[in-house]
Amino acid sequence: MTVQSSLLGPVTVDTTGLSSFIPEEAIASDLRETVDADAAMIHAIIAKSLGKERLLPRETATLLNVRDPELLQDIFRGAEQLKQAVYGNRIVLFAPLYVGNRCINNCSYCGFRSENSNCQRTTLTEQGLQDEVEALIDHGHKRVIMVYGEHPQYDAEFIAKTVEQVYRVKKGRGEIRRININAAPLDLAGFARVKEAGIGTYQVFQETYHQETYESVHLAGPKSNYLWRLHALDRAMEAGIDDVGIGALMGLYDWRFEVMGLLHHTIHLEERFGVGPHTISFPRIEPAQGSAFADAPPSGVSDADFKHLVAVLRLAVPYTGLILTARESVEMRNEVMRFGVSQMDAGSSIGIGSYAGEDEAEDKSQFELGDTRTLDEVIAELCRANYIPSFCTGCYRLGRTGEHFMEFAVPGFVKRFCQPNALLTFTEYLEDYALPATKKIGLELVEKQLAEMADQAMRERVEQRLQKIYAGARDLFF
Numbered sequence: 001m002t003v004q005s006s007l008l009g010p011v012t013v014d015t016t017g018l019s020s021f022i023p024e025e026a027i028a029s030d031l032r033e034t035v036d037a038d039a040a041m042i043h044a045i046i047a048k049s050l051g052k053e054r055l056l057p058r059e060t061a062t063l064l065n066v067r068d069p070e071l072l073q074d075i076f077r078g079a080e081q082l083k084q085a086v087y088g089n090r091i092v093l094f095a096p097l098y099v100g101n102r103c104i105n106n107c108s109y110c111g112f113r114s115e116n117s118n119c120q121r122t123t124l125t126e127q128g129l130q131d132e133v134e135a136l137i138d139h140g141h142k143r144v145i146m147v148y149g150e151h152p153q154y155d156a157e158f159i160a161k162t163v164e165q166v167y168r169v170k171k172g173r174g175e176i177r178r179i180n181i182n183a184a185p186l187d188l189a190g191f192a193r194v195k196e197a198g199i200g201t202y203q204v205f206q207e208t209y210h211q212e213t214y215e216s217v218h219l220a221g222p223k224s225n226y227l228w229r230l231h232a233l234d235r236a237m238e239a240g241i242d243d244v245g246i247g248a249l250m251g252l253y254d255w256r257f258e259v260m261g262l263l264h265h266t267i268h269l270e271e272r273f274g275v276g277p278h279t280i281s282f283p284r285i286e287p288a289q290g291s292a293f294a295d296a297p298p299s300g301v302s303d304a305d306f307k308h309l310v311a312v313l314r315l316a317v318p319y320t321g322l323i324l325t326a327r328e329s330v331e332m333r334n335e336v337m338r339f340g341v342s343q344m345d346a347g348s349s350i351g352i353g354s355y356a357g358e359d360e361a362e363d364k365s366q367f368e369l370g371d372t373r374t375l376d377e378v379i380a381e382l383c384r385a386n387y388i389p390s391f392c393t394g395c396y397r398l399g400r401t402g403e404h405f406m407e408f409a410v411p412g413f414v415k416r417f418c419q420p421n422a423l424l425t426f427t428e429y430l431e432d433y434a435l436p437a438t439k440k441i442g443l444e445l446v447e448k449q450l451a452e453m454a455d456q457a458m459r460e461r462v463e464q465r466l467q468k469i470y471a472g473a474r475d476l477f478f
Contacts, residue, residue: 027061091382181200194241266280279321386445
């Protein structure tokens with residue numbers, strides 16, 4: 001199939017034999033027929049989720065339709081209980097690293113869209129990328145997600161080489177240990193090349209699962225092909241990338257439909273590859289320079305509905321990581337962390353070259369951020385709320401990914417491995433980068449968590465590694 005690019009002429013993507021696995025009529029039916037379920041049914045669905053069993057589409061639709069305030073609180077309490085059981089009180093932190101904003105797509109809601117003549121197009125040079133990574137290391141980051149526009153310059157070889165460069169950067173005791181990718185869909189050979197570079201999770205967001213809406217907002221470029229994008233992560237997994245991330249941009253269409261679309265995408269991957277997505281993202285549309293559409297999205301999601309969708313997602317997919325971005329306000333992030341989120345970005349900057357000192361110019365950014373706190377400020381607030389900030393990368397580097405990750409996750413080993421590793425990586429941050437006040441409350445939290453660790457043998461092993469960290473050792477994990 002040939003799709004039109006307003007900049008480079010026709011672009012060909014092959015969708016031969018592909019069809020949609022998003023059953024739009026069934027979703028509409030499930031949402032229509034599960035209104036006003038009684039309390040007993042709602043409680044039974046929550047109980048199923050608390051047994052760490054993924055919900056069926058109709059069960060998820062039932063929770064999405066709840067409007068009774070008391071039943072909503074039951075959903076929030078159930079999501080909070082489930083999150084604590086699976087993930088404990090840790091929050092994994094990362095930073096976005098924007099590599100370039102050249103783009104041949106014309107997406108109505110995006111500041112990078114090809115027809116936005118006000119966008120200052122730029123791509124990091126090798127030195128610019130080096131400077132950005134060194135700045136991120138200076139802040140204390142260990143995990144990044146690299147973000148690219150969709151442009152012929154940003155092909156698989158370019159992505160792979162920039163990933164390899166970031167992994168080579170060392171500064172003091174710091175380094176980036178895990179690189180995830182948010183970039184355009186690739187073909188099989190392209191995905192195989194970026195896997196070779198050592199990437200972690202590859203994210204491709206469908207934006208909206210409603211095909212008519214999708215086609216109405218993606219006006220030109222390869223992204224206008226719904227099926228090519230929908231099947232992108234199938235190709236990634238066929239190429240051997242077993243950690244993938246899905247997402248929907250909330251505000252393009254009815255948020256309930258999008259949650260159902262995310263669930264059906266999860267089911268599709270489970271049925272075809274034996275494992276679902278590693279992460280799900282659910283960003284809301286934020287104002288974007290040069291986009292009147294983004295200033296007033298057609299299906300804007302209220303704060304109340306946003307909390308609802310996060311809680312339902314947590315219950316629907318108990319073992320899938322939920323990512324909350326800095327698009328949201330500090331207040332909203334603090335609230336939904338409690339009952340759903342396991343990962344979030346912190347100390348984020350989305351301008352090209354902005355970590356190394358350039359201003360985060362509006363004409364270089366994709367959208368506006370709601371949380372502009374520094375990494376240290378975020379960590380200090382997490383500590384005060386009794387969360388353990390984690391920079392852990394142990395599972396990925398020991399091969400506990402994809403199906404193997406689920407082998408460990410389902411019996412509850414996530415909490416067993418990740419809690420100790422979180423304490424170790426957090427202590428590294430406190431020793432090397434934290435401001436004095438943050439270091440004080442952070443070390444107090446570490447001691448508190450150690451005292452509460454029920455497994456005496458594990459506590460002793462963690463304490464031994466902590467002593468090595470205090471003595472200067474780094475990158476210790478279980």
